[in-house]
Amino acid sequence: MDMLITGANRGIGLALATHAARGGAGVLGTYRGPRAPGVSGIEWQGLEVTEPASHRALAERLAGRPLGLVVCNAGIYRDEDDQLETGFPAALWAETLAVNVTGVFLTIQSLLPNIRAAGGKIAIIASQMGSDTKAPGGSYIYRASKAAALNIGRNLATDLRAEGIAVGIYHPGWVRTEMGGAGADISEEEAATGLLARFAHLSPATTGCFECWDGRPHPF
Secondary structure (H helix, E strand, O other), X not given: OEEEEOOOXXXXXXXXXXXXXXXXXXXXXXXXXXXXXXXXXXXXEEOOOOOHHHHHHHHHHOOOOOEEEEEEOXXXXXXXXXXXXXXXXXXXXXXXXXXXXXHHHHHHHHHHHHHHHHXXXXXXXXXXXXXXXXXXXXXXXXXXXXXXXHHHHHHHHHHHHHHOOXXXXXXXXXXXXXXXXXXXXXOHHXXXXXXXXXXXXXXXXXXXXXXXXXXXXXXX
């Protein structure tokens, strides 16, 4: 059964897509921009996650195609260095929430017929930074967006439970990507391997879970 991963053109998304494809899965990866990435083994689909028209176009292209797993991975983090007194402008709030929150919901909403056709699963890449138990200050916009993504996942799990569609929310770890930086704890490969194992384990019995890449449950 095919899986679709948003934001698969770089970072964790690309690592997930390439590892899954090497394992024999049919992988659709979404990207933004004028041209598909030059990575073989992945079926590339253009998608601007903030644009409803782009979601409608993707849904039309994939009409009738079952998707066993949809991974909402696309995200941005641009307020890491902002200061409370002078940073966090309104435009950055709007941009980040559009990608990290609205983009997640629109992806699932538009592809729900494909997920239903497969009796599939939904995985949302959130972050421990969205947990109520992690509040060291700073990064207000990113933290708020990931808290919202976590909330979306929990409520989807409730709404889709009767259909047998499982929804999992995941902290990918602090990963050495462009977003995570060179000093992060784990490699893209470690994160991808761990997350794919978590996706495989996701079931109606575990729906609504919030887990780390290595399988540890994370407090909400």
